[in-house]
Structure formats: structure tokens, C-alpha cells
Amino acid sequence: MSESLGLRERKKRRTRQALIEAAVRLFEDKGYENVTVAEIAEAAEVSTRTFFLHFQAKEDVLFANADVRIDLALRVIAERRPGEVFPDVLVRAMDQMIANSWDSDLTSGLAALRVRLAGSAPVLQARMLQRYVAAQDEVAQALHEAYQDDLDEIAAATLVGAMVGAVSAATLAALRRGDTPEGVRRAMRQAMDLVMCCRQEAG
Structure with a gap:
């Protein structure tokens, strides 16, 4: 069976x-x-x-691996290590997403195509924004529930928003200038490092 x-x-x-x-x-x-x-x-x-x-619809093909990425992040948060602090968990969650689910999008050209088409197709722009907001909210809620003593809902949303926003913006910029898949991944990780560096300096 x-x-x-x-x-x-x-x-x-x-x-x-x-x-x-x-x-x-x-x-x-x-x-x-x-x-x-x-x-x-x-x-x-x-x-x-x-x-x-x-x-469900034609535009969903362009976001075929989005749910996989979110599942990876949620799994890292749910299976966090004993004593692991929330900034480290979020970085590891993002790194898992970059390492394990972006490869197919980048090497197949799906990610670059999605960016190009979203610039000219309003339905794709709307779909991309909808997915972006929903994913960010889901990860933020999971992080808050995992660290309720350390992060209230506002703090969790802020931290996840800063991280996801920075990585998304770096990805978009790298794709638009025609970076290789490895170059795009470097840009993503650079964005993560910058967010964590700014957070440490602010703290």
C-alpha cells in the first residue's frame, strides 16, 4: 500500500x-x-x-512553490530547539526557505518571469500582494505564539515584516538586474544580515 x-x-x-x-x-x-x-x-x-x-486559477501556477516556503518556515518555528531565541529561529526559518524552496523558482526562471509579468498584469500584482500579506501574517502569528513571553503580536509582526520585506525587496532587485540564481540567494542572505545587524544596533 x-x-x-x-x-x-x-x-x-x-x-x-x-x-x-x-x-x-x-x-x-x-x-x-x-x-x-x-x-x-x-x-x-x-x-x-x-x-x-x-x-485554482491560471495565476496560481506562478506561485506554485509559495505554500512550500511558508510550510518550511512554520515547521522551523514549531520545531525550534530548546532555548533557541526568536531572532535565531526567524533567521533559520528564512534560511530554510531560501535553501530548500527557492531553488526551483530561480533555476526554472519562474521567479524572474513572475516579476516581469507582475509589472504588467494587475491581477498578478493583486495576487502577489495578497499572498505576501497572508504569508507574513501567518509566520508572525506562529512566532508570537511560540514566544509569547518575549514577543507580543505587534513586535512579532514588526520583526517578521522587516525580515520578509527586506528579503523580498532584495530578491526583486536582484531578479530585475538579471542576477544568477546564486546571486539572488546571496542578495536574500545579505538582506537578512542587514536586518539583524540593524536590530542588534537598535537593541
């Missing part, structure tokens, strides 16, 4: 990846607005129904 479940999961992941790759090709070739869900499904050699089993 476990082997059967493993095969199904691998097939599901292959289908999801095929949909992402097909969407990226079509968005690059035809422009985001000119591509339909049916075209993406056809290019991936699956049905439209299968597409909607993986993604």
Missing part, C-alpha cells in the same frame, strides 16, 4: 511540474494575458480538470 501511495505521489508531482513548465513556456511565448488554462493543460498533455486539481 505504501509503495502504491508513493507512486501516486510521484505521478502527482510530475504532473504538477509539467503544468508549471508548460505555463512558463506559454507565458514567455504568448504573454500571460493571451494564455488560457486549456492551453496550459493541453501543452502539459493533461485535461483541464487535472489542471484544476493542482491549481
